Amino acid sequence: MEIRFSKRAESFQPNIFNILNEKRAALEESGRKVYNMFVGTPDFPPSQHVIEAVCRASENPENYKYSLGDTDELQNAVIDWYKNRYDVELQRDEILSLAGSQEGFAHIALALCDPSDIVLVPNPGYPVFEAGPFLNDAEIVYYELDENNHYAPALDKIPEETAKKAKMMVVSYPLNPTCTCIERKDYEQIIEFAKKYNIIIVHDNAYSEIEYDGRKGFSFLSIPGAKEVGIEFNSLSKTYNLTGLRISFALGNAQIIQKFKTVRSQFDYGTSFIVQKAAVAALNGPQECVKNQCMEYQKRRDALCGGLSRLGWNVPFSEGTMFVWAPVPEGFTSSDEFCMQLLENTGVLCTPGSAFGSKGEGYVRFALVLPVEQIEEAVRAVGEWL
Numbered sequence: 001m002e003i004r005f006s007k008r009a010e011s012f013q014p015n016i017f018n019i020l021n022e023k024r025a026a027l028e029e030s031g032r033k034v035y036n037m038f039v040g041t042p043d044f045p046p047s048q049h050v051i052e053a054v055c056r057a058s059e060n061p062e063n064y065k066y067s068l069g070d071t072d073e074l075q076n077a078v079i080d081w082y083k084n085r086y087d088v089e090l091q092r093d094e095i096l097s098l099a100g101s102q103e104g105f106a107h108i109a110l111a112l113c114d115p116s117d118i119v120l121v122p123n124p125g126y127p128v129f130e131a132g133p134f135l136n137d138a139e140i141v142y143y144e145l146d147e148n149n150h151y152a153p154a155l156d157k158i159p160e161e162t163a164k165k166a167k168m169m170v171v172s173y174p175l176n177p178t179c180t181c182i183e184r185k186d187y188e189q190i191i192e193f194a195k196k197y198n199i200i201i202v203h204d205n206a207y208s209e210i211e212y213d214g215r216k217g218f219s220f221l222s223i224p225g226a227k228e229v230g231i232e233f234n235s236l237s238k239t240y241n242l243t244g245l246r247i248s249f250a251l252g253n254a255q256i257i258q259k260f261k262t263v264r265s266q267f268d269y270g271t272s273f274i275v276q277k278a279a280v281a282a283l284n285g286p287q288e289c290v291k292n293q294c295m296e297y298q299k300r301r302d303a304l305c306g307g308l309s310r311l312g313w314n315v316p317f318s319e320g321t322m323f324v325w326a327p328v329p330e331g332f333t334s335s336d337e338f339c340m341q342l343l344e345n346t347g348v349l350c351t352p353g354s355a356f357g358s359k360g361e362g363y364v365r366f367a368l369v370l371p372v373e374q375i376e377e378a379v380r381a382v383g384e385w386l
Contacts, residue, residue, distance in 0.1 A: 008135060017355065020339060024349050035378035037366040038349045040176070040322055042241045044296075046282075047289050050240065053281035057274040067270035070097050074276045077283040078249060086219040093254045094227070096261050097271040097279070100246040101206055101233040102128050105170075108250070109136035111260040112168050112200055120158065120169040120199070124177055124353065124360035129170045129204075141166070144359055151178040152186055155193045163197040171220070172204035174211060174320025177356045177365040181215060181319045187223045194229040200256065201230030206248075209239040209290050211320035212298045221252055231256050238322060239290055240282040245275050297322055300368040300375055307379030311386060324366040328353075329386060335364055346381040 020038065028034050045051075057063050075092050082088045098104040105128045113119060115137035121130045123142035130140050143158055145151040153171065171190060173182045194201050201220070208217025220232045231252035237243040250257055271279075301318050308315040308326070315326040332338040335352035342364075343349050353363030370378070 011134075017351075020343060020349060023340065023343055027343070027347065033347050034343075035346075035348045035370060035374060035381070037369060037378070038351055039369075040238070040367045041243055041369060042238060042322065043369045043371075044241045044293055046241045046278075047285065049285045050242070050278050050281045054245075054274060054278045057277035060273075063273035063277070065273070067273050067276065069270050070095065071273070071276055073280050074271075077280045078251070081283040082219065082221075082251070086222045088219050088221045090221075090251060091254065094251055094257055096250045096257050096264075097276070098233070098248045098250055098264075099268070099271070100237060101204060101235045101248040103246070104233045104248060104250055105129060105132040105202070105204070106135060107132065107264065108202055108260060109133040109138050109168065111256065111263045112202075113138040117167040118162065118165045120162075120166050122153070122170060122172065122175070123357035124363075125170070125357055126172065126176050126204070127355065129172070130357075133168070138167070142357065142359075143169075145175075145178065146359075147178075150182070151175060151180040152182045153190065155189060163193070163199070166197060166199045168200045168202060169194065170202050170204070172206075174207040174217070176207065176321050177323060177325050177351075177353065177360065177363075179316075179318035179321045179323050179325045181211060181217075184218070184223060187220060187226070191223060191225045191229055195225065199229070200253075201226075203230060203232035205232045206235045206238055207321045208234075210294050210297055210322055212294075212301060212318060215319060217320065227252050227254075229253070231260075236279055236282055241293075242278060242282065245278055247271060247275050247279050297368050299372050300370070303372045303375040304366060304368065304379065307376060308382065311379070311383045313382075313386065322368045324368065325353075326364050326366065328362050328364060335361055339364060342382070342385075345385045346378070348378045348382060 024034050075095050078095050079090050082090050109132055113136060117138050118141050119133040119138045120143050121140050123144050133140055141162055143153060203220040211217045220226050231250050233248055233250055235248035250260055304324055305315045305317045313329055318324050328335050328338045335354050339350055339352045351365040353360030
């Protein structure tokens, strides 16, 4: 029998991720030390009170049934957290839990876009920003982000004909992979742009709790007019180290949230009660752990960016996210080549910027998922090679 796959499936091919991961495994098997700063999976454990909440919930047989929706307890926790943290008032019909923001971005275009509708996607940007709309047959149009403009959206450079046809626009700050933030005035301009051209904004707010040097992250929904034009995704994965539990939220415009909820009901039976209990414990519990964790990420950032800069590799200090975005040193033809050479010669594993779009070429991304001492070791290894 000949298996014929869809054109969509055929468009996804093995890439540098697979090659680098295989090389990592081979090096480790041979006894080489590998400094794995490849994937953004936090190495911090969840808080003990969250673990205990999960343990208690797992002992109740009723919690193994379909939830079919979000409990009042969870919605109240989200409402209180958004009010306390961002001074944003949310209503119950403006909240929907998701199996992670990745899943949200993979499916939101099902609720918003018809085939060939234009979705504006940042370049460079996180891969699922384009993969989700692509899987839903939307047309991807990139708005390019320039380092010289601090990777902020240059709305005036989006052709008016494109803006008129656009249905949805993805925005994300602090931005993975560039590790940059934008100001409230930038969001005000985005909302004005969205109203002018009737574009729905989908904002990714995964890293508002990991900003450095005294910056205080905020919610897109705290900007006047935001709920009129869109929604945001907010994840507990990086803030509370719950990546494996897959819990985030779509929040904002009630019409969008309710339509998205209806679409998701065709393939989802609600977030597990056990996971909901974990989210409630995280949101309602002590928040000092979040601040302390951010401080630790900043120490790691300083160790990596400062250390590499002292070697003569001018690496900008990240403003936010758990990553570092670094230009490829001179003498290498591509980010893929540099990542492979870096791994083979130093054991340091990072992600090529090409994975984040054409404008990511010429850069690499490091994940701050090692303790300061190991980052300092990795910097020394780089110094012995470069």
